[in-house]
Amino acid sequence: MGFSENAPSPLSAGMAVDAFSEALSRADETGPWILVSHGVGGxxxxxxxxxxxxxxxxxxxxDTLPESQLERIASAGRGFVLWLRGILSPLGIDRLMGAIFRGRSRKDRVVGRSAHQNPKQIKAKLQENLVATTLTRNEAVAARAILPRDIPLVVASSGKAVKADKRWDDGxxxxxxxxxxxxxxDVVDHSxxxxxxxxxxxxxxxxxVGELVHRK
Known part of the structure; x- marks a missing residue:
């Protein structure tokens, strides 16, 4: 994201977490933590x-992704599209169209609404795609096994998604x-x-979030 460097390959979720942990340590940031995540970030x-x-x-x-459905981001078709976008991105076609027709600025392309056009983010998504059902799934399964059972948990789900997709509801x-x-x-209707x-x-x-912050 933004001006960060490309990560080495392969890059699993566990490897990314280790890098994040190191960054927190170097910044002298300490817990306790309340973790808020969305989609595959879960x-x-x-x-x-x-x-x-x-x-x-x-x-x-x-509305996070359960490890049993990691193939949603690991499909060969999605990987091919990401690879193709990575080839085309340096040509600047997406950026030009965004600037002309959608009023997108340089800031949007770096950390905002058009950040998905950034070649580095495209590469990161491709890295995620390549190991989602191998390294990352194994790490997620291991994490489930050792996660303390007393940690307070809130799940908020898209009402539209759970009504449209029984498998997502099950997940x-x-x-x-x-x-x-x-x-x-919480299943948020119409969200x-x-x-x-x-x-x-x-x-x-x-x-x-407030309830988790003030929870004893």
Missing amino acids: IYSRIFASRHATEIKGLLLI QRELTELTDNLVAW PHKVWNDPHGRALLEKR
Whole structure:
């Protein structure tokens, strides 16, 4: 993301978590932590939590991906599209169209709404794709096995997604069993995958974060 350097390959979720842990240590940042994640970020949060269990105060998973469905980001078709985008990105066609027709700026391309056009982010997604059902899945399964059962957990799910896809609904239910300390499972009606883009969803997420922060 942004101006960060490319990561070496292969890069699994566990390797990324180790790099993140090192960055926190170098910055003298210490817990306790409340981890808030979305989509595939839930896998990263869970691995981090399992490796820093004594420092974790709570988990908030926002429509996150269960490890049983990692093939959603590991398909050969998705990998090919990412590879093709990586080839075409340096030509600047996406950036030019975004600037002309959507008013996107350099800032948008670095860390904002058009960051997906950044070649480094495309490479990172391709790296994620290549090891999702091998290294990353094994790390996620191991993380589930050693994650302390008393960690407070909130699962917030997209109402649109769970109604449209029975398998996604089953996956969200699967996430509620990560610990024995489920604070809430919120299925936010009419919310999209990015639950916070729905006003009710945003208010609910803010409320749940507050509950985790003040929880004893």
